[in-house]
Amino acid sequence: MIGQGRLAAWAVALAALVALPFLYRDPYHLHILVLILIWSFAYTSWSMMGRFGLVSLGHGGFMGIGAYVTALLWNHLGLSPWIGIPISMVAAGILALIVGYPCFRFRITGHYFVLVTLALSGIVLQVITATRDYTGGSLGYTPNRASGNKLLALQFDDKTTWYLIALGIWLFGILVWHWVDRSMARYALEAISEDEDAAAAAGVNVTAEKLKITLISALMTALAGAIYCQYQMFITPDTVSGIAVSLQMVFAAIVGGLFVSLGPTVGAIITILLAETLRIGFGTKAVGWDNLVYGVLLVLFIIFLPKGILGSVLDRLKPQPKVPRAHEQEAVQITGPGT
Amino acid sequence: MGMQAFLDIFDIYLLEAVINGILLGGVLALLALGLNLIFGVIDVTWICYAELVMIGMYAMYFMVQYYGVSYFVAAPLTILLVAILGALLHYLVIAPLLTAPPINQLLATGGVLFVLQSFATVAFGIDFRNLGIRLPVLAFGDMNFSYARLLSFLAALVGMVAVYLFMTRTFTGTAIRAISQDRQIMALMGVDTRRIYLITSALGGALAGLAACLLVLQYDVHPFVGLSFGPITFLICVLGGLGNFIGGFIAAFVFAEIISLGGLFSDLEWGYVLAFAFFIVMMFIRPAGLLARRR
Numbered sequence: 007m008i009g010q011g012r013l014a015a016w017a018v019a020l021a022a023l024v025a026l027p028f029l030y031r032d033p034y035h036l037h038i039l040v041l042i043l044i045w046s047f048a049y050t051s052w053s054m055m056g057r058f059g060l061v062s063l064g065h066g067g068f069m070g071i072g073a074y075v076t077a078l079l080w081n082h083l084g085l086s087p088w089i090g091i092p093i094s095m096v097a098a099g100i101l102a103l104i105v106g107y108p109c110f111r112f113r114i115t116g117h118y119f120v121l122v123t124l125a126l127s128g129i130v131l132q133v134i135t136a137t138r139d140y141t142g143g144s145l146g147y148t149p150n151r152a153s154g155n156k157l158l159a160l161q162f163d164d165k166t167t168w169y170l171i172a173l174g175i176w177l178f179g180i181l182v183w184h185w186v187d188r189s190m191a192r193y194a195l196e197a198i199s200e201d202e203d204a205a206a207a208a209g210v211n212v213t214a215e216k217l218k219i220t221l222i223s224a225l226m227t228a229l230a231g232a233i234y235c236q237y238q239m240f241i242t243p244d245t246v247s248g249i250a251v252s253l254q255m256v257f258a259a260i261v262g263g264l265f266v267s268l269g270p271t272v273g274a275i276i277t278i279l280l281a282e283t284l285r286i287g288f289g290t291k292a293v294g295w296d297n298l299v300y301g302v303l304l305v306l307f308i309i310f311l312p313k314g315i316l317g318s319v320l321d322r323l324k325p326q327p328k329v330p331r332a333h334e335q336e337a338v339q340i341t342g343p344g345t
Numbered sequence: 346m347g348m349q350a351f352l353d354i355f356d357i358y359l360l361e362a363v364i365n366g367i368l369l370g371g372v373l374a375l376l377a378l379g380l381n382l383i384f385g386v387i388d389v390t391w392i393c394y395a396e397l398v399m400i401g402m403y404a405m406y407f408m409v410q411y412y413g414v415s416y417f418v419a420a421p422l423t424i425l426l427v428a429i430l431g432a433l434l435h436y437l438v439i440a441p442l443l444t445a446p447p448i449n450q451l452l453a454t455g456g457v458l459f460v461l462q463s464f465a466t467v468a469f470g471i472d473f474r475n476l477g478i479r480l481p482v483l484a485f486g487d488m489n490f491s492y493a494r495l496l497s498f499l500a501a502l503v504g505m506v507a508v509y510l511f512m513t514r515t516f517t518g519t520a521i522r523a524i525s526q527d528r529q530i531m532a533l534m535g536v537d538t539r540r541i542y543l544i545t546s547a548l549g550g551a552l553a554g555l556a557a558c559l560l561v562l563q564y565d566v567h568p569f570v571g572l573s574f575g576p577i578t579f580l581i582c583v584l585g586g587l588g589n590f591i592g593g594f595i596a597a598f599v600f601a602e603i604i605s606l607g608g609l610f611s612d613l614e615w616g617y618v619l620a621f622a623f624f625i626v627m628m629f630i631r632p633a634g635l636l637a638r639r640r
Contacts, residue, residue: 061448063455104625112628112629114583116447117384117390117451117587118583120390120448120451121583121587122579122624122628124392125577125579125583125621125624128572128576129576129617129618129621131572132573132576132617133618136615249458249575249576250458253392253458253459256452257455257456294464294465294466295463295467297459297462297466298460300459300463301456301457301458301459301460301462304453304455305438305460308445308449308452308453309438309441309442309453
């Protein structure tokens with residue numbers, strides 16, 4: 007499917023991205039790039055579900071579990087993140103299955119699904135706050151500095167190493183996206199998002215397909231949380247979990263575009279640059295101003311660009327069983343006149 | 346002798362927690378009613394509902410604590426303020442999106458959540474504030490009840506009865522109920538849907554305002570206070586069936602009991618976690634909600 011030209015373009019772009027930190031060493035700009043890459047990965051993880059109409063506001067919960075479980079295992083049990091991260095991912099995956107199964111089995115969709123997942127991220131935030139004796143509550147949590155092997159502790163001081171790690175994780179996310187995009191699961195999930203009953207009648211196991219993509223998405227999101235924690239070395243319930251983080255993921259993925267692999271990345275670039283610009287513009291003493299402007303812009307975006315980037319993308323989130331989708335109409339037109 | 350045996354079986358603390366749960370349920374039912382009203386009539390979920398309550402709590406705080414207004418004067422003003430906020434939310438954000446996909450409306454109110462939270466952070470700072478009103482504790486036998494909770498419960502009941510009377514005894518209320526049954530036909534019958542939607546939104550806001558007046562008696566205000574009861578309100582509405590008033594009412598008391606009894610054994614936050622676990626179990630047992638009216 008992929009053309010020679012596109013493959014070459016990807017290779018060149020990747021080579022440029024890998025070479026970048028060796029040619030350009032401004033620490034602040036590298037820091038922003040690392041953040042963009044990590045969040046892009048998180049947003050891509052969210053869009054794995056979101057593109058099939060599964061709008062989850064629970065991903066803040068998965069991200070929080072990834073970050074906190076990894077850090078807690080390191081601090082309390084001395085377990086290396088190399089083991090801690092897989093454990094945290096499994097924990098997030100189990101939670102995703104526990105919440106996802108009844109939702110999918112009993113056809114909880116639309117508003118209901120959004121609210122249930124919203125409650126999930128709220129509850130994870132509550133648990134982190136409630137266990138303040140271990141997690142530091144809302145004051146935040148810092149993984150202990152490694153005294154020995156840095157690699158074992160997954161703690162690095164230079165930005166270049168982190169940039170390369172983040173780039174690798176981001177690329178992994180894009181590859182998984184393409185893998186799903188070309189799998190049979192994609193067609194099954196698109197059928198489900200258009201009409202669950204029709205898909206079930208056509209022999210698609212609706213519950214199993216939805217659970218699979220939810221599991222993949224949750225595992226990746228937990229990984230994003232763990233990597234974010236290892237990079238920042240400081241997490242608070244509000245920065246890695248909860249409703250605000252979930253909403254941030256949804257907005258970024260939607261602003262950038264849900265149905266193209268680089269959409270969430272574009273969303274991350276736009277939102278993080280916007281937040282950084284506002285933060286610098288308003289200064290650190292005015293806490294909250296960046297989010298205020300950010301929130302207003304997002305509302306305006308949704309209202310005034312309903313048929314722009316957002317509208318065309320979101321129309322497909324709504325099941326429209328009778329109307330053929332855009333690419334099908336195109337296909338008809340191309341074959342229509344005859345060649 | 347018989348009385349003593351009764352008390353031995355019935356742990357006094359357990360009974361106290363049960364009654365406190367009922368008292369908490371009143372305010373939760375009020376919150377659920379407001380959200381259900383908006384959903385039932387306009388078919389929109391206000392993700393930022395708890396943040397409207399937060400703004401109301403700040404209004405109460407500043408009027409009572411800062412400007413020395415009497416609580417009973419400040420309360421109606423707060424209810425009015427949040428009602429106006431509710432109408433504004435509909436007019437500025439929801440109305441332009443009425444024909445958009447439902448998920449757009451929901452996400453736009455999510456943006457409003459961001460705006461309200463950060464507005465509170467910018468304007469009021471992140472300090473915890475409280476009214477400084479210490480209401481007496483009611484002693485009944487060996488049990489202690491907070492006067493504030495009792496007052497909240499009664500006020501919430503009065504508020505709900507008032508809404509019920511408004512919906513059943515007035516022309517506007519009847520029009521609201523009719524619209525919630527059939528959106529298209531009522532417009533053809535000459536009902537101005539835009540006006541009804543605005544009134545409903547203001548009513549939903551007023552209920553949030555009333556909840557704010559009651560919650561501020563028991564809890565400190567801070568910009569993120571909405572997060573501590575917002576998720577539980579959403580769970581209540583889903584369990585009761587979105588738009589189902591009676592289901593929401595019952596679910597509110599069930600959840601309040603779980604939170605209260607859970608809090609008996611550990612922190613209040615664990616009560617919330619227990620409530621969520623219960624919710625997941627209930628989805629297996631009664632997937633269509635307590636009183637199924639799910640489409």
